[in-house]
Amino acid sequence: MSKPQALNQTREQITALDKDLLALLAKRRNLSLDVARSKEIDIRPIRDTQREKELLARLVKQGREQGLDAHYVISLYQSIIEDSVLNQQAYLQGRANPDSQKQQYCVAYLGARGSYSYLAASRYCDRRQVDMQDLGCKSFDEIVQAVESGHADYGFLPIENTSSGSINEVYDVLQHTSLAIVGETTIEVGHCLLAKTGSNPKDIKTVFAHPQPISQCSRYLALHSEYKLEYCSSSAEAMDRVMECSDNSVAAIGSAEGGALYQLEAIEQDLANQKINQSRFIVVARKAIAVPEQLPAKSTLIMATGQKPGALVEALLVLKAHNLNMSKLESRPIPGTPWEEMFYLDLDANLSSPDMQSALKELERITRFIKVLGCYPCETVSPTQLTNSQLIIEPDTSRAQNSNDEAVKHTDIQQQVLRSSKVHKPQASQMSCGQLQIGDGQFGALALLSLPQESQLFSQKAKTIKEAGFQAIVIEGLSRQQNVEQSIIEFKKSVFQFGLECIIAVEHEAELQLAAEHGTILLITGKQMHNIALLKKVGSLHMPVILERNTMASVEEYLAAAEVILSQGNQQLTLCESGIRTFNDSLKPSLDLAGLVELKSLSHLPILVNPSYSSTPNTLLAHSKAAKQLNADGLVLNFSSNTEIFNSELKSHSELLRNIYS
Numbered sequence: 001m002s003k004p005q006a007l008n009q010t011r012e013q014i015t016a017l018d019k020d021l022l023a024l025l026a027k028r029r030n031l032s033l034d035v036a037r038s039k040e041i042d043i044r045p046i047r048d049t050q051r052e053k054e055l056l057a058r059l060v061k062q063g064r065e066q067g068l069d070a071h072y073v074i075s076l077y078q079s080i081i082e083d084s085v086l087n088q089q090a091y092l093q094g095r096a097n098p099d100s101q102k103q104q105y106c107v108a109y110l111g112a113r114g115s116y117s118y119l120a121a122s123r124y125c126d127r128r129q130v131d132m133q134d135l136g137c138k139s140f141d142e143i144v145q146a147v148e149s150g151h152a153d154y155g156f157l158p159i160e161n162t163s164s165g166s167i168n169e170v171y172d173v174l175q176h177t178s179l180a181i182v183g184e185t186t187i188e189v190g191h192c193l194l195a196k197t198g199s200n201p202k203d204i205k206t207v208f209a210h211p212q213p214i215s216q217c218s219r220y221l222a223l224h225s226e227y228k229l230e231y232c233s234s235s236a237e238a239m240d241r242v243m244e245c246s247d248n249s250v251a252a253i254g255s256a257e258g259g260a261l262y263q264l265e266a267i268e269q270d271l272a273n274q275k276i277n278q279s280r281f282i283v284v285a286r287k288a289i290a291v292p293e294q295l296p297a298k299s300t301l302i303m304a305t306g307q308k309p310g311a312l313v314e315a316l317l318v319l320k321a322h323n324l325n326m327s328k329l330e331s332r333p334i335p336g337t338p339w340e341e342m343f344y345l346d347l348d349a350n351l352s353s354p355d356m357q358s359a360l361k362e363l364e365r366i367t368r369f370i371k372v373l374g375c376y377p378c379e380t381v382s383p384t385q386l387t388n389s390q391l392i393i394e395p396d397t398s399r400a401q402n403s404n405d406e407a408v409k410h411t412d413i414q415q416q417v418l419r420s421s422k423v424h425k426p427q428a429s430q431m432s433c434g435q436l437q438i439g440d441g442q443f444g445a446l447a448l449l450s451l452p453q454e455s456q457l458f459s460q461k462a463k464t465i466k467e468a469g470f471q472a473i474v475i476e477g478l479s480r481q482q483n484v485e486q487s488i489i490e491f492k493k494s495v496f497q498f499g500l501e502c503i504i505a506v507e508h509e510a511e512l513q514l515a516a517e518h519g520t521i522l523l524i525t526g527k528q529m530h531n532i533a534l535l536k537k538v539g540s541l542h543m544p545v546i547l548e549r550n551t552m553a554s555v556e557e558y559l560a561a562a563e564v565i566l567s568q569g570n571q572q573l574t575l576c577e578s579g580i581r582t583f584n585d586s587l588k589p590s591l592d593l594a595g596l597v598e599l600k601s602l603s604h605l606p607i608l609v610n611p612s613y614s615s616t617p618n619t620l621l622a623h624s625k626a627a628k629q630l631n632a633d634g635l636v637l638n639f640s641s642n643t644e645i646f647n648s649e650l651k652s653h654s655e656l657l658r659n660i661y662s
C-alpha cells in the first residue's frame with residue numbers, strides 16, 4: 001500500500017472543502033428565499049412535496065454514481081429541505097405582519113441560558129435573523145406576566161414532549177391569559193450527562209436535573225440506581241450547580257449545546273427513553289398575527305361543552321362536517337367547577353379560512369365557552385420519503401401499484417366475521433413504522449439476524465443491510481445471549497443510526513417485556529402462535545406486531561390466532577408465512593404459496609413471506625419472486641451470524657432485492 005499524504009495536509013483539504021460546502025449551502029438558502037418571493041407574488045403554497053420527491057429521487061441516483069448511499073443522501077437533504085421550508089415560512093410570515101418586524105426581540109423563557117427553552121428561543125430568533133435579548137424566568141406565570149406587562153415581546157412555553165407527553169401547567173396558564181399564540185417551534189431534546197471536563201461516568205454520585213428530563217430518561221436512571229437525584233427548577237440551574245461544585249462526582253442532565261455554555265462536557269449521550277425525543281414550544285405575544293394562506297397553519301382553541309351526553313362528540317362532528325383535521329385534543333379541569341373540563345384543540349387550518357370561520361360560528365351555538373388562542377404557521381415539516389422501490393432502483397413515479405382493491409369474493413367464509421377478514425374491512429391495511437411500510441401497495445424487506453453477534457460489527461452490519469435495500473432488522477435468539485439487555489441497547493443504536501427499524505422476535509413468553517421495551521415492532525414466532533395468553537398480552541400493546549404462522553397451523557387456525565390479537569385492541573398486525581410441514585421434505589418446511597393466496601383473498605392484513613427456511617440458495621430467488629407475484633407485501637430474509645457467510649448472503653440478498661424490485 002502506498003503511503004498516504006501527511007495527516008495535516010489531508011485535514012487542511014477537508015477544512016477547505018467544508019468551507020466550500022457551507023458557502024454552497026448559504027447560496028442554496030438564498031435561492032430558496034428567492035423562490036419564496038416568487039411564491040409570494042404567485043400566491044403558491046410554500047411546500048411542494050412533488051418537487052421534493054423528484055429532487056430526492058434524482059439526488060439518490062446522482063449520489064449513487066458518486067459512491068454515496070441513498071440513506072446518507074436522503075437524511076442530508078431532508079434537513080436541508082426542512083431548513084429551506086422553515087426559512088421561506090419565516091420570510092412570508094414576516095412580510096404578512098410588518099408591524100411585528102424588529103431588529104431585536106426580548107424573549108421570556110424558563111430558566112437561564114443553556115436551558116432547553118433558551119435553545120428553542122435562540123433557534124426561533126436565528127431563523128428570523130433577529131437578535132435575542134433573553135429574559136430568564138422562574139415559572140410559567142412569570143413568563144406570561146413578562147409578556148403581558150410589555151417587558152418582553154415574546155414568551156416561550158413548552159407544551160409537549162414526545163416522551164413525557166403534555167405539560168399540564170402550561171395548558172392551565174393558557175386558560176387565564178389575554179396573550180395570543182403566534183408561533184410554535186420544535187427542538188430535538190438530546191439529553192446528555194454533563195460533567196466537568198475529565199469526569200468519569202463511574203465516579204458520578206449525584207445528578208442534578210429538572211423533573212421533565214428525569215421522567216424522559218427514567219430507563220437510563222433506573223439502570224443507575226447508585227445516582228442520587230437532586231431536582232432543579234430548570235436544566236440551566238442543574239448545569240450551574242455542577243459548575244459551582246468543587247469535585248467531579250456531580251453531573252447534570254441537559255443538552256450538549258447548553259452544557260457548552262457552562263464549560264461542561266457530555267460524558268454520556270442519548271439518555272432519553274425514546275429514540276425521537278422532541279419538545280414542542282408555543283410562542284405567545286400580546287397581539288395575534290395573520291398567517292398568509294400559502295403557509296400551513298394551525299389554530300388552537302379552547303372550549304367547554306357542558307355536562308350533556310354526547311356534547312363533545314357533537315362539537316367534533318362540526319369539525320368533521322367542515323373537513324377540519326384535529327391534530328391534538330387535551331382536556332384540563334376548570335378551576336372552581338369540579339369535574340368540568342376545558343378542551344384544548346389544535347386544528348390544521350387557517351383561522352381566516354371559510355371552513356374554520358363557519359365551524360367556529362356553529363361551535364359558538366353548541367358550547368358554553370369558546371375562545372381562539374391563536375393562529376400560527378405550523379413548523380412541523382414532515383420529511384418527504386421515497387418509496388421502498390424508488391430507493392433500490394431508478395425512480396419511476398408512473399408506477400402506481402394497487403393490487404388489493406379487488407372485490408371481496410369470500411363473503412361466505414365463516415359465520416362469525418373475523419376482524420382480519422375483508423368482510424370486516426375491505427380496504428387493505430398497511431403497517432407503517434418509520435421507513436418501513438408494508439401493505440396496501442408497499443413492499444417491504446426485513447433482514448433477520450440471530451444473537452449472539454460480535455458487538456463491534458453491529459454498526460457495520462446495519463449499514464450494509466441498509467445499503468442492500470432492507471428497511472428493518474429483526475433480531476432473534478434473545479435467550480441465547482448473555483447480558484442480553486446491554487447487547488440489545490447497543491444493537492438498537494446501530495440499527496437506528498442508519499434509519500432502520502428494530503424488530504425483536506419473541507420466541508419465549510418471558511422475552512416479551514424486554515422486546516416490547518426495546519423494539520419498535522414485535523415478531524411473535526410461529527412456535528408461540530398457539531400461546532393464547534401471550535397473544536392477548538401482545539394484543540393489548542400499542543405497537544406493530546408481526547405474527548408468524550406455526551409450521552403445523554391451518555389457515556383457519558392462523559386467522560383465529562390473529563383474531564386473538566385484534567380482539568384485544570391492537571390493529572397494527574402483519575402476518576408472516578415462513579413455511580409449513582408437508583410431505584415434500586421431512587427436514588425442511590415447504591413455503592405454502594397456496595396458503596398465501598388464500599390468506600390474501602380472505603384478509604386485509606399485510607402478509608410477509610420468509611422463504612429462508614424452505615429454500616436452498618438455488619431456490620431462494622424463485623420462491624421470493626413467486627411470493628411477490630402472488631401479492632405478498634414483503635420479504636423476510638435470514639442472515640447468518642457467521643461473518644463470512646453473512647458477507648456472501650449480503651451479496652446474494654442484495655441482488656435478490658434488486659431483482660424483486662425491478
Ligand SMILES: C=C(O[C@@H]1C=C(C(=O)O)C=C[C@H]1O)C(=O)O
Pocket residue numbers: 032035046047048049051052055080081084085088
Ligand atoms: C425551494 C422550494 O420550496 C420548498 C423547498 C424545497 C427545497 O428546498 O428544495 C423544495 C420544494 C418546496 O417544498 C421550491 O418550491 O422549489
